[in-house]
Amino acid sequence: MGRQPCCDKLGVKKGPWTTEEDKKLVNFILNNGQCCWRAVPKLAGLLRCGKSCRLRWTNYLRPDLKRGLLTEDEEQLVIDLHARLGNRWSKIAGRLPGRTDNEIKNHWNTHIKKKLIKMGINPATHEPLNKQEADTLKTAASPLTVSQPESEDTMAKTGLVVHTSSPEENLSSTPPENCTSSNESGSTSDNSHEEDPIMRLAWDDEALLDSLSWDFPVPEQSYNNAGEASSAVENGFGWLFEYQDFGVEELDFGFDHVAIDMDINRYLMGDKC
């Protein structure tokens, strides 16, 4: 029967977002919270489709986003997580506060992939390339089932260390109470892992991943009251703090109406769960 387009193609603007559009979107979300995305463009006065708005918000406008290149530690964690989860960028992103799946995906494709290849590691399987060549296509190895990279030596040489433990060791771990910053609605049910074997595996991975070290600091500048303005400015959110300019007086995140300056602070501190 054919799927309906997510939005009317006609009259919907595409391409790069303007500052004005950003302001409108942020203004709307700060006023109304994240409601149904389909309605957002109309209500916010944007000629965009809801999907585009959601993407713009989650990947770029969210105040709690950490910007700039991934740190070495984050990169290492991404490699580690990718070895376990494969291209499940959203799951990987869920483990890196302030990072988006898109950002991680991009970073993987542009930096980490090359790095791994240079190190002689197949980025898809995390196995040494020469070994990979040996049993080419013998197994269409699913990322979830691949073994750990055997080349810890290589990793160590380049400063990349994989610290792992087997999933079995962690099956008893309690699932993380993952309070994602962008997604209170949580349409992806956390119970799904109980039904779906793959999701169960992923879930087990998540439990396991809780044991991975987290030595890099949470983007304190994003959660730090004193530094919020400067970091927001650094992040290109200087205008966000000129909220008065676009008429935001009160916020409604679905709980109380509170003064916006207080709430932006709380918001920036990640106090949204």
Added chain:
DNA sequence: AAAGACTCCAACCGCGCAGCG
């Protein structure tokens, strides 16, 4: 200084899934 090559990332596209009536 100019042109071509390359890199990077924001944004788009299409699919799958969950929820609801």
Added chain:
DNA sequence: CCGCTGCGCGGTTGGAGTCTT
């Protein structure tokens, strides 16, 4: 149970910026 709707995810692309010749 079925169809519809909305959301989220992963893959891909276009173009701006940077580097190289």
